[in-house]
Amino acid sequence: MQRCTLRSIPFYLGLLAGLGTLAGAARLRAEEPPPFQQLHCLKYAEGRIPIEALAPGAKPAGEIDVPMVICVARRPGQVIVLDAGYTDEEFGASWGIATWTDLTERLAELGVKPEQVDLVTISHLHWDHSGGTSRFPKARFVMQRRELEYAALDLPGNPFVKNGFRIDETIDALRLKWDGRLELVDGDALGWQPGLDLYLTPGHTAGTMTVCLDTIQGRVCYSSDAVYLYRNLAENLPLGIAVLPTEMFESYQKIRRVLRGGRLVPGHDMEIFRNAEKHGFRSVSDRVVAIVE
Numbered sequence: 051m052q053r054c055t056l057r058s059i060p061f062y063l064g065l066l067a068g069l070g071t072l073a074g075a076a077r078l079r080a081e082e083p084p085p086f087q088q089l090h091c092l093k094y095a096e097g098r099i100p101i102e103a104l105a106p107g108a109k110p111a112g113e114i115d116v117p118m119v120i121c122v123a124r125r126p127g128q129v130i131v132l133d134a135g136y137t138d139e140e141f142g143a144s145w146g147i148a149t150w151t152d153l154t155e156r157l158a159e160l161g162v163k164p165e166q167v168d169l170v171t172i173s174h175l176h177w178d179h180s181g182g183t184s185r186f187p188k189a190r191f192v193m194q195r196r197e198l199e200y201a202a203l204d205l206p207g208n209p210f211v212k213n214g215f216r217i218d219e220t221i222d223a224l225r226l227k228w229d230g231r232l233e234l235v236d237g238d239a240l241g242w243q244p245g246l247d248l249y250l251t252p253g254h255t256a257g258t259m260t261v262c263l264d265t266i267q268g269r270v271c272y273s274s275d276a277v278y279l280y281r282n283l284a285e286n287l288p289l290g291i292a293v294l295p296t297e298m299f300e301s302y303q304k305i306r307r308v309l310r311g312g313r314l315v316p317g318h319d320m321e322i323f324r325n326a327e328k329h330g331f332r333s334v335s336d337r338v339v340a341i342v343e
């Protein structure tokens with residue numbers, strides 16, 4: 051065995067320096083999070099409403115079951131929730147939504163505690179997507195600047211446009227901004243985080259945001275209410291609530307494009323729970339669907 055002589059010291063120093071460089075490169079790679087490894091969507095309430103309210107012109111007319119949904123994306127070191135849901139059960143009931151259960155209980159089914167959630171993306175400021183921010187005490191939030199400006203400053207007085215907005219969620223968002231927990235993005239943010247793209251897809255509201263994830267099982271986009279039902283996109287049916295109707299159809303086109311052949315999770319389609327396999331998902335239970343696992 052070679053002994054460590056004075057002459058061999060430079061060699062060992064060189065070796066150590068080389069190892070240091072390798073460790074540095076590995077550390078840099080480790081800081082870049084891997085693709086998302088799990089994505090689940092949860093139904094925490096549901097209602098029965100006329101299909102006209104979601105897709106005017108859909109045939110046959112009649113009532114359909116509508117789920118209230120949040121999704122949970124995970125990779126090592128990161129838990130992201132897509133949309134914050136709502137907590138005001140009574141207000142939900144006034145919209146015909148029943149069987150509400152607390153998000154905390156639903157998250158527990160996935161083994162996730164609310165305080166483990168690092169980031170919540172807010173698709174828009176309607177009550178059923180942004181009324182549950184208080185459930186995520188340690189999370190940061192992200193939404194479109196245009197959505198907050200619209201809800202806070204630019205909402206016209208007419209009840210059709212105001213429908214779905216309440217002052218409570220808008221004030222909560224302003225408070226999160228004040229506390230330094232809300233980041234506002236302007237338009238599309240590709241690679242906002244590695245494997246996480248944010249898109250401005252207005253129409254339903256002025257700043258509705260679609261979130262696309264690169265996962266171990268390909269690309270998945272959560273459009274939230276930029277597309278309520280698969281049928282909105284497949285049959286080019288308008289949304290029941292669209293404050294900017296022209297932009298809504300442009301957003302349909304954009305979502306088709308940014309999907310890049312991946313899978314779509316729309317905002318309120320019971321299909322994802324009842325016909326999970328047809329859409330490339332796996333039904334875990336009546337309330338939970340695995341999109342990526």
Ligand SMILES: [Zn+2]
Pocket residue numbers: 174176179214254275
């Ligand atoms: Zn909405």
